[in-house]
Amino acid sequence: MxxxxxxxxxxxxxxxxxxxxxxxxxxxxxxxxxxxxxxxxxxxxxxxxxxxxxxxxxxxxxxxxxxxxxxxxxxxxxxxxxxxxxxxxxxxxxxxxxxxxxxxxxxxxxxxxxxxxxxxxxxxxxxxxxxxxxxxxxxxxxxxxxxxxxxxxxxxxxxxxxxxxxxxxxxxxxxxxxxxxxxxxxxxxxxxxxxxxxxxxxxxxxxxxxxxxxxxxxxTGLDGLVVNRFDDQCLEIAGGGATDGAAVVAHPCQGGDNQRWSFVKRADGYHQIVSRGSGKCLDVTGSSQENGGRIQLWSCSGGDNQGFTVESGGVTRLRAKHSGRCLDLTGKSQDSDAQIEQWDCQGGEDQRWSLKK
Ligand SMILES: [Zn+2]
CATH class of the missing domain: 3.40.390.10 (Collagenase (Catalytic Domain))
Structure with missing residues (x-):
């Protein structure tokens, strides 16, 4: 573990x-x-x-x-x-x-x-x-x-x-x-x-x-709500769906299965982040290398755009393997259902996440 x-x-x-x-x-x-x-x-x-x-x-x-x-x-x-x-x-x-x-x-x-x-x-x-x-x-x-x-x-x-x-x-x-x-x-x-x-x-x-x-x-082990430090909202699959391409957003924490994620360590040392409700993975759309690349749900592929580092030493950033960029609240929005994106890794609280039961 x-x-x-x-x-x-x-x-x-x-x-x-x-x-x-x-x-x-x-x-x-x-x-x-x-x-x-x-x-x-x-x-x-x-x-x-x-x-x-x-x-x-x-x-x-x-x-x-x-x-x-x-x-x-x-x-x-x-x-x-x-x-x-x-x-x-x-x-x-x-x-x-x-x-x-x-x-x-x-x-x-x-x-x-x-x-x-x-x-x-x-x-x-x-x-x-x-x-x-x-x-x-x-x-x-x-x-x-x-x-x-x-x-x-x-x-x-x-x-x-x-x-x-x-x-x-x-x-x-x-x-x-x-x-x-x-x-x-x-x-x-x-x-x-x-x-x-x-x-x-x-x-x-x-x-x-x-x-x-x-x-x-x-x-709970490595399974739980993934909570953003800046707005205290939870990573969620928009609409609770399970289809490939569903948006991943920040939503007030409610504890449903569409807000529960397991961190599964892969052979390359990165984690895939698997939704309990759908069994699918957090994914950077189209393996985008750009700031603003959209985070979505996708069938687990083992790809580098589904591998994330979990940095030690505190509330963690989640850094994508393929781009080196970090999960981030788009526009630092505190709105419900703000889209999650990738952005250059910075020190802001909108890029900090914690795991909670
Ligand atoms: Zn002691």
């Missing part, structure tokens, strides 16, 4: 953490844990079974704290996707899934996604903050909930948002880990996975991109 979500990397070093820690708490989101085995994780770390067992290796007299963790995960990752974290009882020696270990140490995971399946102390959480991050004392519930949301993001296979190539200059957190093969959405300062988020671990709340990401990773 290849797409628009980064799925690799691991926890960054302490200096990078401190650089982006919120000044008001003075606490780092987590400690360093650089397990080299995990740094090159990729989309293969996604759990195949979406019911993911969770157990506590050393539950003690801390039912309230454990309850905060379970509740925060139920309210976040669990609530917005078909992933369910189950169990939450004491571990047996043979327990698989996520084995939580409570320690007064820097919270971390020993890998991403299913790399920690059944691993002893696969995720470490801190409930007391005596040695690590004493700034959390007095606000334990806030810290425990916020950190849990972040660490369970790693457990789902998500790396740090600040690893992205489109990190802006004013985010000084260092990247960590190798590049993934999936990037969802635009650079997201509000991500629970972003050390540069001015809110501590996003206050434990998922951003819109976090939600889109977990849904794309676990629910």
């Amino acid at each position: 290849t797409t628009w979500m980064r799925i690799t990397g691991l926890c960054a070093g302490a200096s990078a953490l401190l650089a982006c820690s919120p000044a008001d708490t003075g606490v780092a989101p987590e400690a360093t844990d650089t397990d080299p085995e995990a740094i090159y994780a990729a989309s293969s770390t996604l759990w195949q079974n979406k019911n993911i067992p969770v157990c506590w290796e050393n539950p003690g007299d801390d039912a309230a704290e454990r309850g905060w963790v379970e509740d925060q995960i139920a309210k976040t990752w669990d609530a917005v996707s078909s992933v369910h974290f189950t169990g939450w009882q004491a571990c047996a020696a043979s327990s698989s899934g996520i084995r939580l270990h409570i320690a007064d140490a820097g919270p971390h995971t020993k890998g991403l996604g299913n790399q920690i399946d059944g691993v002893d102390a696969g995720m470490v959480l801190n409930f007391t903050f005596n040695s690590w991050s004493p700034g959390c004392r007095g606000q334990e519930e806030f810290c425990i909930r916020s950190i849990a949301a972040h660490e369970f993001g790693h457990a789902l296979g998500f790396a740090h948002e600040q690893n992205r190539k489109d990190k802006p200059g004013d985010c000084s957190a260092e990247t960590q880990g190798g590049d993934g093969d999936l990037v969802v959405g635009s650079w997201d300062l509000g991500s629970v996975m972003n050390y540069c988020n001015p809110a501590y671990n996003g206050n434990g709340k998922l951003s819109k991109s976090d939600i889109d990401g977990v849904r794309l990773a676990y629910d």
